[in-house]
Amino acid sequence: MATPLFHTNLTVKTQSHDYPIVITENSNASRLNNSSGNSTEKSSMASQIAPYIIGRQVLIVTNETVAPLYLNALQKALESQFTVKVCVLPDGEQYKNQSSINQIYDALMVEHFNRDVTLIALGGGVIGDMTGFAAASFMRGVNFIQIPTTLLSQVDSSVGGKTGINHAQGKNMIGAFWQPQMVLADMSTLKTLPARELSAGLAEVIKYALIMDADFLTWLEDNLPAMMALDLAVLGEAVKRCCQYKADIVAQDERESGVRALLNFGHTFGHVIETHEGYGNWLHGEAVAAGMVQAAELSQKLGWLTSEDVVRIKRVLVLVNLPITPPAIDVQTALGLMGHDKKVKHGQIRLILLKSLGEAVLTNDFDAELLTQVLSQHHS
Amino acid sequence: MATPLFHTNLTVKTQSHDYPIVITENSNASRLNNSSGNSTEKSSMASQIAPYIIGRQVLIVTNETVAPLYLNALQKALESQFTVKVCVLPDGEQYKNQSSINQIYDALMVEHFNRDVTLIALGGGVIGDMTGFAAASFMRGVNFIQIPTTLLSQVDSSVGGKTGINHAQGKNMIGAFWQPQMVLADMSTLKTLPARELSAGLAEVIKYALIMDADFLTWLEDNLPAMMALDLAVLGEAVKRCCQYKADIVAQDERESGVRALLNFGHTFGHVIETHEGYGNWLHGEAVAAGMVQAAELSQKLGWLTSEDVVRIKRVLVLVNLPITPPAIDVQTALGLMGHDKKVKHGQIRLILLKSLGEAVLTNDFDAELLTQVLSQHHS
Incomplete structure (x- = not known):
């Protein structure tokens, strides 16, 4: 496994809590062979975020474009410690709406998840904003973590707690200020970015x-x-x-x-x-x-x-x-x-x-x- | 106009701000004849809440049962100072859902209302909870005032900032903690309560x-x-x-x-x-x-x-x-x-x-x- 070339931490100070932004590379999964010859998934993306997950329940929210790239390794690695479920939404700003938020709520309800749950936003700004708003409003507020996979979300939308969705007549009209527990920005994800x-x-x-x-x-x-x-x-x-x-x-x-x-x-x-x-x-x-x-x-x-x-x-x-x-x-x-x-x-x-x-x-x-x-x- | 028999103030202290609960009676509209012989509406309900409205824009949210009782006087009295619009929802717990929240958002968008707006919840707990959640989430948070007109909302749901709607699988699953600017509980409204x-x-x-x-x-x-x-x-x-x-x-x-x-x-x-x-x-x-x-x-x-x-x-x-x-x-x-x-x-x-x-x-x-x-x- 390659040594990260770049790794730095920043802290965001907010009224509700302080939280870290970890900027790194090569945190994505690598396949290791264990002694019995079976391959096991190991994701340092998972090991970076695990300390910030308080309860046992995790819902990863991602989209159809990002899921094939990073979801499997992250989910597998987290499953050793947590109950992990997934909500895969369609990709695009045109899906940044109430219907997508309802899909997240439904996934949480189906799993009987409660205030212990941590939502993980795995994707760009649209996924981050929607996951954050779902976290802000499910049971009046649960924890969430941002794993931004686009440059735009890494430099801007994943930090600072602005969450929300669009109204047909205006962008980001519905939402909340709701801060994540941490932000993990992995530069390696930019290699797959169009x-x-x-x-x-x-x-x-x-x-x-x-x-x-x-x-x-x-x-x-x-x-x-x-x-x-x-x-x-x-x-x-x-x-x-x-x-x-x-x-x-x-x-x-x-x-x-x-x-x-x-x-x-x-x-x-x-x-x-x-x-x-x-x-x-x-x-x-x-x-x-x-x-x-x-x-x-x-x-x-x-x-x-x-x-x-x-x-x-x-x-x-x-x-x-x-x-x-x-x-x-x-x-x-x-x-x-x-x-x-x-x-x-x-x-x-x-x-x-x-x-x-x-x-x-x-x-x-x-x-x-x-x-x-x-x-x-x-x-x- | 009768002298109020009962009038008292309490203060709720919260992290975001402190706010008053005014408990009174006979604050509802009375019809006065002015010197020209025309009748004018005067509402001390309006005069009680007006100091807590910061901007010029007001959206009163109420339901089909409460509107005929108190809406007209309140709206008329506020119109001398503010741009006042109204959103009348159907009455009942079965309407405490996303569709009603969307009606509130739509009313706000049609009027081009913005962060200056104050929402006024005129009704029972369902109206209060929904109006509060709409206030919490419109443009990531605007002011609102509670005028609870049922005993249940006066003693409980209007105070303390719990807002939200039901999910098909669970009550109050979606919402926010969002505190009002003030609560006006008028005992006289109980006279019309079933x-x-x-x-x-x-x-x-x-x-x-x-x-x-x-x-x-x-x-x-x-x-x-x-x-x-x-x-x-x-x-x-x-x-x-x-x-x-x-x-x-x-x-x-x-x-x-x-x-x-x-x-x-x-x-x-x-x-x-x-x-x-x-x-x-x-x-x-x-x-x-x-x-x-x-x-x-x-x-x-x-x-x-x-x-x-x-x-x-x-x-x-x-x-x-x-x-x-x-x-x-x-x-x-x-x-x-x-x-x-x-x-x-x-x-x-x-x-x-x-x-x-x-x-x-x-x-x-x-x-x-x-x-x-x-x-x-x-x-x-």
């Missing part, structure tokens, strides 16, 4: 640089090619930096009454794209990429960013094959969809904009006409 | 006496006839005592990791009845009454209660027209339904039993054969 999903995850990585740290943007411009080539140590370093930014922000503002909103840079524009185009057609990270360009363009119109800054943002997104132009959406439709956003306050649309590269603000202090210009720019 | 509902509420009042305070049991034996005759001052005194017991317990153990479980006395047996008979056929309080008798009978078999104690419990329940015998349910079926209970730990059924009148314990320290005897006693 290139398009890797790029979508890089959109969130780039987001951290744009809102928090211009030096990190420079680091990314140097290192994104290695990340695209699946250099796991470089990817691990990027995940670590992003998780540290996020942990710091969550510790300050767990329930998003202030600074945490900045993490939604590009998301208000992006949610319009996702909702309008139909969940699952644009990946979340792709919509965020195009949305960040729109937010940057509005920031430029306000005189905060230079045209060179906007070009630099577009260039880094194009470097990792992300879209920088939203689909054509009627301006009034877009404004209507924005009106559903969770950041709307007293009827006013509030946006996260950039004061400069590496510095973001949440503001409603912009001329509505400028927003309309940005929205109509890409609509013939 | 006698059967009043009795169901008295089951929970009697429960407090049995688990907490033998003196209160004596007080009830003296005062239950006045309460049945709708003496609002006596009812107000009883509601105040029950809310004080509950506030004390919630302050000690908000998330039910210990003492709060005692409030479920009679409920594990009662939930079996409710689930088996179909939600809404036995009222919750009726099922709790029969369940308390079963719990008392098991306590007697353990030598903790005397046969005189059990007779006294039955007598006080019969005094207020509550059932003391469960319907015939097959023992294995009953045990199976009990296995779903939230208090099951490490596969063992735990029950709240009485060490003596006024003193309850949560225990699994009983011979399973004795439980079977109690369950089979009423099953021919």
